[in-house]
Amino acid sequence: MRKIPEAIRDKFLEKGIKIESALTVFKTDSTNDRVPCDAYSVVTEEGIATLFCLMALRKRRSAFFARRKAPEPVLEVLDFSFTPLDKIRSIVCEELITGIRLVARCDGEDRVLLYATNHCSKALFSFCDDFAAYRETGAYPEQKEEKVSRCPRCGKPYPDPDRAYCPRCNRSVGLMFKLMPFLKRYWLQIFFVLLTVLITAGMDVLTPYLSGKVLYDEVLTPAGTLYGKVLFLVAVVAGANLVASLAEVINALVVAKVSAFVSYDLKKTIFSAFERLSYGFFTSRHTGKLLTQINTDAETLYTFFCDGLPYFLTNGLQLVGVAVVMFITQPLLSLVIFLPLPLVFLGYFFAMRYLKRLHAENYNISSRFTSIISDVLGGMRVVKAFSREKEEVKRFEGVARSISASNVQIAVASRTIMPLLNLWVRLTAYVIWGVGGYLVIRGAANAGGGISFGTLMLFISYLSLIYGPMNFFADFFADFASSLNALQRLFEIVETEPDVKDKENPVDPGIIRGKVEFDHVSFSYVPGKKTIKSISFTVDAGETLGIVGHTGAGKSTLANLLTRLYEVESGAIRIDGIDLRDLSLKALRDNVAIVSQETYLFRGSLMDNIRYARPDATADEVIAASRAAGCHEFILSFPDGYDTMVGYDKKLLSGGEMQRISIARAILKDPAILILDEATSAMDTRTERQIQAALTEITRNRTTISIAHRLSTLRDANHLIVLENGEKVEEGTQEELLAKENGVYAVLYRLQMEAMKNIGIEEN
Amino acid sequence: MNALNSVAQGRPLTGENCRFSLSPQGLLTVALTDGSYSGRAYLSLAFPFQLTEEYVALQNEDKEEIGMIRRLSDLREEDRDLVRDALKIKYFTPKIYKILTLTERFGTTRWAVETDKGKMNFVVKDTYKSLIRVSADRLFVCDIDGCRYEIESLKALDRRSYSKIELYV
Structure with missing residues (x-):
């Protein structure tokens, strides 16, 4: 409690x-x-x-x-x-x-x-x-364990109440650590990356020192230790450059390879997570967006680790190196250089943030724009039929105008802010030249606090190393944040626990005979709205059960529960006496096939589509199954026969033809339990009759659950149940149900018979 | 239109054919004068954002329509206030007048707001799509549990509050 x-x-x-x-x-x-x-x-x-x-x-x-x-x-x-x-x-x-x-x-x-x-x-x-x-x-039910809808760590509700995942508590550092297992395999390469980064940064700090300080103060000055050894210095500088470039090339090669592999690993992990996750995960509201984002996310991560992070490391190390050298050489002038740095950084930071905001707005408008276009193109038939072209053009114009306004805003902003910031940086440089020049003259006059000409040259060439990457640094944190977002979404999928999973030692009975029992099964998709209310029935092995009911009565939900796409809320479903929750998912899905209202054809040939569930089926078997499903003839009528490619252009097959293909697919699987969920609903009555014979043949000696709103489909069922609002209202054989004067089934039957007669009259 | 009127004419409810009253427990009940229905009155607005005094459907417990009040002014004066109060309870929506904090993380936003009923905190997923823009100035925010919050006027918000939601409106 x-x-x-x-x-x-x-x-x-x-x-x-x-x-x-x-x-x-x-x-x-x-x-x-x-x-x-x-x-x-x-x-x-x-x-x-x-x-x-x-x-x-x-x-x-x-x-x-x-x-x-x-x-x-x-x-x-x-x-x-x-x-x-x-x-x-x-x-x-x-x-x-x-x-x-x-x-x-x-x-x-x-x-x-x-x-x-x-x-x-x-x-x-x-x-x-x-x-x-x-x-x-008379007894109060035992308190079920409250499903935690709040994060135990921060106490805030989960963004998605059905998914125990708190983005807030999966913060930055933790996320990066989670990436470690993916990187561990590449430790040698990563070591190389770090080494080359170190070398590049070191050389970049060293070169200006040689070509500035050493050149002017030691080589070109008569009092210098290396006076006159110009060639030697040039050779050393060139050598340093060579080493730096080499290191850079190696770094780029290794990084490109490692990040490509890591992003491949990530994608693989995600796709194997899909397989594991329950059906409910994919139908829940926001998943569609989540899924389309995966590819972009992997790409974002790739760019971050391939471009952003190495560049950040190199420049960061450089900055530290430069600072150390400068403060050792001339603390005062260094201070002058470093003082405005935070201001410049902040300037870039806010400028970037402002521009990002403009871009976000622009993105919002653009997506509205594309959605209008796809809306209109997709609904062109309706637009034309109601002659709404002019209004659609107007709607389109409105959004197009706001896009152009937003584009102008972005262009104006980026072309004024950035030059201004760059000017600021240059002004800082001029101040340093001024102060430095003054100090050099003091140095030449041997007054206190002066510096050598070489030191000034060194500081000036270091300027670009310090201020150059500032706009990158300002942007880096935003990049960092967006790759964290990407990581977050990836791990959200990888770490989500499937609702439906095998229990620890699932039963695999080997051969399933096909007796199906529903025992007071209740289920709801949304809390409080029971889709299925305490339904019980039994189908003996080899029998055919017909389920009748209006749209939304819960017929398809029964099929979803039997295939365990969703878990029952209370009660139990048993196959051959084994509770579905104890049965291994593999055994269940190997023995249950479903032909549903919506058929999906994957990209590939018809042959591959038919043998989707059994890729090792022979051509003979595929043809036999197609004959049984009544799709052999029309497949032959295509020029490419069974090699016809489908899935690209759906117009090739009619709804009825697609459904027959999916029936063939189910037949080929030869399951112990076959679910026909409105399998023939897309066919006209005549076609349905044609393949009814085939269906009768297939369902003989096979447990079949046939769901239909058209009663003629169910004439061969041994047993019928009638659903209404998720409740079983009638049960019996067709004769028994028809015998009830005002029974739901009898009324439905009479209505449909009349409709059939009308069609018959018209056909004559 | 005439054909449409004859097939799809709901039952208009006016002061002539219905009487509303409050049960001792304060719940709205209704009795039709022809005796065809009496009991709890369940009301639904057909256009809840724009027309809060028109097109009020009267339903029974099973959400079947008994009739429709075209305008509240069609009712008797004493009934009008009863219906208005019942609608107020059903369509109650806290009105946001100040946004204290609004933080986004990974697409979901957490809001802390001040409303006419006090401070409230809530979470909105997929923020841009969870805002119902009724007009350029008025909008509703829909949180993860389906609770709604109204911003009666964006212009009336103070500058700090407005800048927080600017991106989403």
């Missing part, structure tokens, strides 16, 4: 309610005036008591003690309500727009128990279910 703060416990006790004897306790978040608060409800045998209060943690006055003692909880009771339980028949959640009203159905009238925001909807809906069970059985 939920933990309740001590202070709340006392308040309830004051009202004479003992929490220890409670059936259940739940917490909501709003007063009846919809002001945020903490509301605790205690359900006992006597009634439902709710305490609305404000809990605040008041800091202790003295800051010194505050650190040592826990903050003092302050409790302010706003309201208290009590509803006797004996009056309540049931409790329901009424959905409002931004909240939920918990209403008790009492004899004669309804009573509002409390209001809450949607944040509590899951808890309240399950409370209603539990209470209904309590009213029915």
Whole structure:
């Protein structure tokens, strides 16, 4: 049971309610005036008591003690309500727009128990279910373990309540560490990268020292130690350059290779994660975007590790090296050089941020633009049919105009800000020239604090090493952040736990006979809205069960549950007496085939598409299966026969033809259990009749679950069940169901027969 | 249009054919004068953003339409206020007048706002798509749990608050 703060416990006790004897306790978040608060409800045998209060943690006055003692909880009771339980028949959640009203159905009238925001909807809906069970059985159901919808570390709710993944707590450093296993294999290459980076940076610091300080002060000055050895110096400088260039080339080669491999590894890991993840993951709202982003993400990471990071390391090391040399040589002038540096950095930083913002806006508008185009092109038939061309052009114009406005803004901004910043950098350089020149003259006059000409030359050539990469540094942090985002999304997929997975020692019975049992199965896609309500039925091995019902009655959901694309919420599904959750997923999927309303043909030949589930099937087998599914003839009518490429141009095959291909696919798999989910719905009645014979042949001696809204499809079923709003309303053989005068099935049957007659008349 | 009217005419509700009242527990009930329905009244606005006093559908517990109030002014005066109050409860949406913080991380944003009902915190996923722009100035924010928050006027927001959501509007 939920933990309740001590202070709340006392308040309830004051009202004479003992929490220890409670059936259940739940917490909501709003007063009846919809002001945020903490509301605790205690359900006992006597009634439902709710305490609305404000809990605040008041800091202790003295800051010194505050650190040592826990903050003092302050409790302010706003309201208290009590509803006797004996009056309540049931409790329901009424959905409002931004909240939920918990209403008790009492004899004669309804009573509002409390209001809450949607944040509590899951808890309240399950409370209603539990209470209904309590009213029915007299025993309050055991508290299920609360599914954590908040991150245990930061206490904030997960962005996706169904996925226990907190992006906030998977922060930067941790993410980078997670990349380590991917990099470990390439430790030798990475060592080389670091070594070459070190060499390049060292040489870049050394060269100006040689060509500046040493050249002017030692080689060209008569008093210098290397006076006149010009050739020697040139050779050394050239050598240093050569080494630096070599190191750079090696670095680039190794980095390119390693990052390509790492990004390949990442993509591979992700795609194998797909295989592992449950179907629900892919149908959940935001996944589509997630998936399309993967490629871009891998690309972002590649650029970051290939370009950004090495460049950052080289320039960072250089900066440190340059600073050390400069401060040793001439601290005062160094100070003059380094003082404006933070300002320049900040200037670039804000400029970049501003430009990024403009680009983000531009991106938003552009994506709206593309969506309008694809909207119009995709719906061209509708646009033409309702002659809305002019309006569409207007809509298009509006967005096009805002794109051009945004483009102008970007161009103006980038072409004014950047030159201004560069001018600033140059001005800094002129100041240094001025100060440096003054110091050189002082040095020549042997006045104190002077510097040599070589030192000035050294500092001037170092200037570009210091200020040159500043705009890169300013941008680097943004790049870093975006590659962190990319990493984050990748790991989000890799680390998401599948909802449906094999238990530790799954059963693999080998041969499955095909007896299917549904035992009080309930299921809901969204909390509170049961799609399947306690459905039970049995199909003996080799029998055919027909499932009838209106659209949205839950027929396809039964198929999804039987193939374990989703997990049942309560109750159990058994195949040959084995609970689906105990059966290994491989054994299940090897023995169940589904022909569904939506068919998908993969890119490839028809042959490959038909033998998708059994790539080792022979040509004879494929042709036999196609004959059985009634697609042999039309395949032969294509010039390329079974080698016809599909998946690129869907217009080649009609809906009915595609469905027949998928039937052939299922037949070839030869499963113990076949699910036909509206398998013939896209065919006209005549075509359906044609392949009905084939289907009868296939379903003989095979457990078949046939879902249809067209009753003629189900004439061969041994047994029928009728679904309505997720409930089983009728069950029996066709004769039994037809015998019921006003039965759902009988009414449906009569309606459809009349419709058939009409078609028949027209056809004559 | 005439043909449409004859096939798809809902049942208009006016002061003539319906009486609203509050149950002792404060819930709205309705009784049609012809006796065809009496009980709890469930209301739904057909155009909740723009027309809050028009096209109010009256439904029963199973969400089947009993009839439609074309305009609240068609009702008797005392009923009008009852319906208005019930709509206020159903369509209650906190009104944001100040955005304290708005941080984005990995596409989801965390908001701390001040509303007419006090301070609130919420999380919005896929922010750009979760804003319902009713007009250039008015918008609704939809959080991960489906709670809505209204910004009645973007112009009326203070500059700091506005700069925080500028990117998304």
